[in-house]
Amino acid sequence: MIEMKNVTAFQRDNKVFDNLNITIEAGEKVAILGPNGAGKSTFLKLITREIYPVVKDDSHISLFGRQRFSLVELRQHIGMVSQDLQDDYTPYTTAFEVILSGFLGAIGQHDHLQATAEQHQIAEQTLARLGMADYHDTMFQRLSTGQKRRLLVGRALIHNPDLLIFDEPSNGLDIGAAAGLLKLMRDYCTPQHSLLLTTHHIDEIIPEINRVILIQKGRVLADGPKQEVLTSAILSEMYGLPVELHQHNGWYRLWLE
Numbered sequence: 001m002i003e004m005k006n007v008t009a010f011q012r013d014n015k016v017f018d019n020l021n022i023t024i025e026a027g028e029k030v031a032i033l034g035p036n037g038a039g040k041s042t043f044l045k046l047i048t049r050e051i052y053p054v055v056k057d058d059s060h061i062s063l064f065g066r067q068r069f070s071l072v073e074l075r076q077h078i079g080m081v082s083q084d085l086q087d088d089y090t091p092y093t094t095a096f097e098v099i100l101s102g103f104l105g106a107i108g109q110h111d112h113l114q115a116t117a118e119q120h121q122i123a124e125q126t127l128a129r130l131g132m133a134d135y136h137d138t139m140f141q142r143l144s145t146g147q148k149r150r151l152l153v154g155r156a157l158i159h160n161p162d163l164l165i166f167d168e169p170s171n172g173l174d175i176g177a178a179a180g181l182l183k184l185m186r187d188y189c190t191p192q193h194s195l196l197l198t199t200h201h202i203d204e205i206i207p208e209i210n211r212v213i214l215i216q217k218g219r220v221l222a223d224g225p226k227q228e229v230l231t232s233a234i235l236s237e238m239y240g241l242p243v244e245l246h247q248h249n250g251w252y253r254l255w256l257e
Ligand SMILES: Nc1ncnc2c1ncn2[C@@H]1O[C@H](COP(=O)(O)OP(=O)(O)OP(=O)(O)O)[C@@H](O)[C@H]1O
Pocket: 011, 012, 013, 014, 016, 034, 035, 036, 037, 038, 039, 040, 041, 042, 043
């Protein structure tokens, strides 16, 4: 579903990846961990085409079996939740428009992208299912961080995408809102759906995630089944300080030694 071969990519004049190789198959549920600045968001931006790789003969990015996509087509396959996306909404976009924009692969409403009556109806139902029907016309700037994040999840899921991308989704959420978010993530994890989660919080790695990729300074430090990659020794090496990992009923927690 995602194949990155020998990918070199920059953020302005910072070379973030030099010959990165990562393949993710359809249906996989994957967590990507790494210290600040490791390249996690850059990896996701290569998928969403917010960043383009350096053009080289032996390098390509293939998404959903293809190397060429229009952005509109691509976004039909992907649902995204990220702080960047949250920041991109104008303060005056209403809660309903945020949800509806998931159909349009756009931020907010755009005159040239018209939603159908059926899409309007599904957006109304989604808003209600999220428990936010009373906020239909409330402007984005007047919502709490938890409410904004819930809207973004509704927006990401509304078109039933093949791939859901969560970029540090529970940042800024209280424990109840974070638990609600994890529940939405788990509900999405059917065999045909793929999930990519980047996080700093080991306890966000839901039991359905079976593969973990560790990135450090733009390189893959470890990549494999969760139970092999998530060990105290490997995580201590990655973070450069001694940590102790605990596992309980498929969930993980990290302690400083
Ligand atoms: N807009 C930008 N301009 C220049 N350099 C950038 C920009 N955004 C990121 N970088 C650099 O690219 C590298 C990778 O950043 P990236 O945001 O992908 O890391 P990350 O693993 O997502 O970090 P974090 O956990 O802090 O969000 C870092 O060295 C960062 O300083």
